[in-house]
Every structure is written in C-alpha cells, then in structure tokens.
Amino acid sequence: MTVTDSSPPPPGRDSLIDDLLWRGLIQDSTGLDELRELLDGGKSTTYYVGFDPTAPSLHVGSLMQVTMARRLQLAGHRPLLLVGGATGQIGDPKESAERTLNPPDVIAGWVERIREQLAPFVSYTGDNAAQLVNNLDWTGEMSIVEFLRDVGKHFPVNKMLAREVVRARLETGISFTEFSYQLLQANDFFELHRRHGCQLQFGGSDQWGNITAGVDYVRRRGAGPVQAFTTPLVTKSDGTKFGKTEGGTVWLDPTMTSPYAFYQFWLNVEDQEVDRYLRYFSFRTRDELEELAKATAERPAARLAQRALAEELTTLVHGADETRQAIAASQALFGRGSLDELAPETLRAALTEAGLVRLTGELPDVAGLLRDSGLVSGLKEARRVIAEGGAYVNNNRVTEVDARVSATDLLHGRYLVLRRGKRSFAGVELGE
Ligand SMILES: N[C@@H](Cc1ccc(O)cc1)C(=O)O
Numbered sequence: 320m321t322v323t324d325s326s327p328p329p330p331g332r333d334s335l336i337d338d339l340l341w342r343g344l345i346q347d348s349t350g351l352d353e354l355r356e357l358l359d360g361g362k363s364t365t366y367y368v369g370f371d372p373t374a375p376s377l378h379v380g381s382l383m384q385v386t387m388a389r390r391l392q393l394a395g396h397r398p399l400l401l402v403g404g405a406t407g408q409i410g411d412p413k414e415s416a417e418r419t420l421n422p423p424d425v426i427a428g429w430v431e432r433i434r435e436q437l438a439p440f441v442s443y444t445g446d447n448a449a450q451l452v453n454n455l456d457w458t459g460e461m462s463i464v465e466f467l468r469d470v471g472k473h474f475p476v477n478k479m480l481a482r483e484v485v486r487a488r489l490e491t492g493i494s495f496t497e498f499s500y501q502l503l504q505a506n507d508f509f510e511l512h513r514r515h516g517c518q519l520q521f522g523g524s525d526q527w528g529n530i531t532a533g534v535d536y537v538r539r540r541g542a543g544p545v546q547a548f549t550t551p552l553v554t555k556s557d558g559t560k561f562g563k564t565e566g567g568t569v570w571l572d573p574t575m576t577s578p579y580a581f582y583q584f585w586l587n588v589e590d591q592e593v594d595r596y597l598r599y600f601s602f603r604t605r606d607e608l609e610e611l612a613k614a615t616a617e618r619p620a621a622r623l624a625q626r627a628l629a630e631e632l633t634t635l636v637h638g639a640d641e642t643r644q645a646i647a648a649s650q651a652l653f654g655r656g657s658l659d660e661l662a663p664e665t666l667r668a669a670l671t672e673a674g675l676v677r678l679t680g681e682l683p684d685v686a687g688l689l690r691d692s693g694l695v696s697g698l699k700e701a702r703r704v705i706a707e708g709g710a711y712v713n714n715n716r717v718t719e720v721d722a723r724v725s726a727t728d729l730l731h732g733r734y735l736v737l738r739r740g741k742r743s744f745a746g747v748e749l750g751e
Contacts (some may be wrong), residue, residue: 334359335394341605342598344387346524348548349534357519357546358396363447366391366519367511369401369454369504370437371411372429373421376572377436379562379584380523382632383550385440386600387521388449393602397447399511400437404430404455405503411529412497414487420496430455436571440635450515457510458503470506473539474532482528501532508533509540517545524549553599556591566672571636577668578637582645585629586622593624601631652736652744654714663731670734670746679750685712685722685737692737692745704739711738 335358339345348354357364368384370377377385388398407426410418421429434451441449461470479485479501485493508530511517520530530547537543553561562569569584570576576584588596594612601608615624633642648669650656658666667675676692683691686701689710695701702720704710710717712724713736724735729749738744 335391338605339390343595344550344599346549346551347527349531349546353544353546354519354548358391358394363395363397364519365397365399365511365515365517366521367399367401367452367508367517368521369403369406369507370433371403372407372426372433373410373418374570375429375432376570376575377433378571379569379581380553381571382600382636383553384522385437386602386635387550389440390602392441392447392449395447398441398449399452399515399517400441400449401452401454401507401511402430402433402437404453405458406454406500406507409500409503410497411500411504412484412488412493414484416491417488417494417497432572452511452515454503454507454510457514458506466502470502470536473536474502474505479532482532484525484528501529502536504529505533505536508545509537509542512537512542512545518543519545520547522549524552550599553596556589573637573641577671578633578641579645579648579665579668580672581636582629582633582642582649583672585632586625586649588625588628590619593628597624597628601628602635603627603631651714652738653742654711654738658713658730658736661730663734666730666734666736667748670736670748673744673746675746675748677748677750682724682747682749685710685717685724686720688712688724688735688737688747689739692747694737694739694743694745709740712736714738 334355336345336351336355345351345354368388370381370384388400392398404427407430408420408423410420412418430453434453438451443449479498480489482501485498488497508517508520520533522530527549530549534543534545534547537545555561564580564584566580568576569581573581585596593615594608597603597608597611603611611624611627615621630642630646633645637645644662644665647656648661648665651658651661652669652673661669674693678691682688686698686705689695689701689704690698695704701710705717705720705722708716708718713728713730729735733749735747735749736744737747
C-alpha cells in the first residue's frame with residue numbers, strides 16, 4: 320500500500336469500506352488496503368462499471384451494480400457508467416454455450432435504452448458528476464493491426480486459457496470471438512484510465528477474470544496501478560436463480576415488468592433472505608437496518624422488512640407515484656383498500672400477475688366465473704365455496720350460490736376481481 324498524507328476516516332461506521340464489508344458487498348478485491356486508500360482516503364476516486372446490451376433492459380440482477388454505482392457516488396466518488404456498444408457485439412463467454420450474435424442495429428437500439436435506464440441512478444452535477452460512456456467510441460475505430468499489436472501483445476494465452484469460463488468451454492468449444500472478449504474489457508479499463516483518470520472497476524463476481532485481466536493490462540501498458548473489486552452473486556436459499564419468477568425475468572423496464580410485479584417480487588422475498596437483500600440493496604444506514612431487523616423479528620407476520628425493501632426499490636426504479644399505486648393495488652387486491660380508486664393500468668398490471676381471463680359476450684354467473692378463472696376446479700366446488708362464504712367479487716362477499724354480476728359491477732367498465740378466501744385471486748376482463 321502506498322502511503323498518503325490525507326487522513327482516512329477511522330475504521331468503523333463512517334468508513335465506506337467498513338459499511339460495504341458489513342453489507343457483505345465485497346467478494347474479491349485487489350486488496351482492502353488499496354480500496355480503503357481510494358475510497359476512504361479523503362479524495363474523490365473515478366470508478367467504472369460496465370453493462371452489456373444483451374437485452375432491451377437491465378434486470379434486477381443488475382441492481383447490485385447500479386446501486387453500488389450510486390452508493391460510491393453518494394460517498395463522493397465519480398462514476399463512469401459504461402454501456403458496451405462494442406463488447407455487446409462480441410459476447411462475454413458464458414459457461415454453458417456460445418452466444419448467438421444479435422444484429423448490430425438491434426444492439427445499437429438496446430444501447431440507447433440501457434443508457435436511458437441507467438441515467439437516473441446517478442447525478443450529473445457537482446465535482447463528482449457521473450458520465451455515461453460507450454466502449455464503441457474507442458473500440459470501433461481500432462484497426463485489427465493495432466488491436467493485435469498494442470492490445471493482444473500483452474495477453475499471455477496460457478493465462479487466458481486458465482480462466483474458469485474458458486476452461487469450462489474448452490470441451491464444448493469457444494469461438495475466437497468470445498475468447499477475445501476479455502481483451503476488449505481490459506482495454507476499456509486502460510482507455511478509461513487514460514481518458515478519465517479512472518482508478519477502480521467493479522462488477523459482479525463472474526467478472527473477476529475480465530476485471531483482473533484489465534488490472535494487469537493497465538500495468539503492462541505502463542500505467543496505473545488501478546484497483547478492482549467484485550460484488551457477490553445474489554443467491555437464494557432454495558438454490559433457484561435470483562431475479563426470476565414464474566413469469567420470467569424481473570426487468571427494470573416498466574413495459575417489460577410492471578411496477579406492480581416489480582413491487583410484488585420484493586414483497587415475496589423469503590424471510591431467510593430479506594435481511595441480506597436489504598443490506599445489499601437498501602440505502603438505509605446500518606443503524607436503520609438493524610432496527611428494522613429487530614422490529615421484523617418481533618412481528619414476522621407483518622413482513623416489515625419485505626415491505627421496506629419493496630417500497631424502497633420500487634421507488635428507486637419506478638418513482639414514488641408508481642410505488643404508491645403498486646402498494647394501493649396490493650392492498651386492494653387482498654381486500655384492504657378500495658379497488659375503485661386504482662388506475663386502470665395498475666389494476667390491469669396487478670390482475671395480469673394474478674391471472675387474467677378474457678371473456679366475451681354474456682358473462683356467466685359467479686360460480687361460472689370462479690371456474691373460468693381457475694380459482695376452483697368446477698361448478699360444484701364453486702357453489703360450495705360460495706355457500707361457505709369464501710367467494711368475493713370486487714372484495715364483496717358473494718352470498719347467493721346463483722349470483723350474477725351486472726354491468727355496474729365492472730371496474731373501469733371491463734374488469735372484475737375474483738377472490739377465493741384470503742389470498743387467491745384472479746381477474747376477469749370483459750372484451751368486445
Ligand atoms: N462483461 C460485463 C460488461 C462489461 C463490458 C465492458 C466493460 O469494460 C466492463 C463490463 C458483463 O458481461 O456484465
């Protein structure tokens with residue numbers, strides 16, 4: 320470690336690194352002393368994190384990097400958010416198989432969308448104003464001779480082969496294209512160091528190989544030293560992949576995953592996981608999180624931690640208005656609030672999550688609706704549920720076994736909310 324004369328804050332709750340360690344956010348690093356010097360040394364450090372356009376939107380898995388970028392900026396450091404207009408056209412090798420290349424114009428469209436999506440998570444004013452960068456700007460213009468001479472010469476192939484993903488792919492095969500990916504990411508670190516004074520890169524734990532390749536490369540080019548760390552892989556206790564639901568990937572784009580579904584994703588986090596996720600993703604202080612954990616432990620049924628997590632992250636990604644509506648919809652659907660006050664888009668999003676059946680023509684009676692929506696297996700069961708007082712239309716208990724709905728029952732002229740018991744519900748949409 321190099322000695323500096325700036326006095327770092329004492330280790331403890333005020334230190335950024337100690338906070339990151341307490342949160343469990345640092346998996347690998349080039350050295351904690353080096354990180355302390357950059358991040359707790361009393362000066363502003365320029366850092367970067369990259370996102371490849373492999374889809375039209377980022378997903379909840381990327382939130383780890385997005386919130387980390389925000390966290391470091393809030394502590395006074397300067398973010399460079401890189402979107403991989405070049406690397407996205409090459410494809411970071413996955414262990415499973417070679418990627419299919421997407422057409423360049425499709426990737427260019429995704430670059431734009433992801434830039435716009437990333438933009439609001441950081442601030443563009445002050446000494447540590449963020450900047451969005453695209454590696455196509457320096458990679459696109461490089462000639463093949465330049466690339467092989469200036470970049471490739473610094474990469475020992477034996478080291479590249481030893482990398483875990485590459486090793487995993489030696490059996491099944493890996494193209495030269497994907498094999499070369501790490502050179503591009505390494506060169507990004509060098510270019511950002513030289514152009515913007517970038518001294519630190521972070522990424523997910525699967526990025527450690529690419530990132531250290533960059534650290535070595537910057538040194539071999541006679542620059543640096545530069546530092547790096549990775550965040551842990553977000554795991555689930557049942558072994559399934561974080562960030563997926565029955566409905567598929569949970570995206571940040573509201574047209575791909577509704578704010579309601581996004582809110583529900585966090586609300587449904589398991590008790591064993593919620594404290595860890597709060598430490599990973601929340602901007603509440605350690606004291607606040609410890610207090611919340613205590614309150615949650617005292618009254619687990621209230622799911623205070625899940626609510627806090629869902630509310631904070633939905634607000635961060637979708638804003639306060641959408642969050643208010645998602646909360647109102649969640650409450651109203653479970654019978655604790657008014658369905659009439661929900662905006663049609665919110666109601667529709669919520670019912671789509673629950674299972675929305677479209678019916679045309681004459682509506683059947685309530686028993687028929689319960690059957691058509693899948694809440695019961697047949698008319699016999701439907702009548703029994705009604706007779707036992709367990710069937711609701713728009714939160715009103717149905718008392719007559721042969722009850723029917725009328726046009727005035729329809730919410731926004733076309734929706735019905737059916738509920739069986741406390742927790743199972745489904746939607747009906749009346750079409751033309
Ligand atoms: N390889 C990173 C994205 C990335 C691209 C270029 C970089 O310079 C940095 C990071 C990923 O797949 O997540």
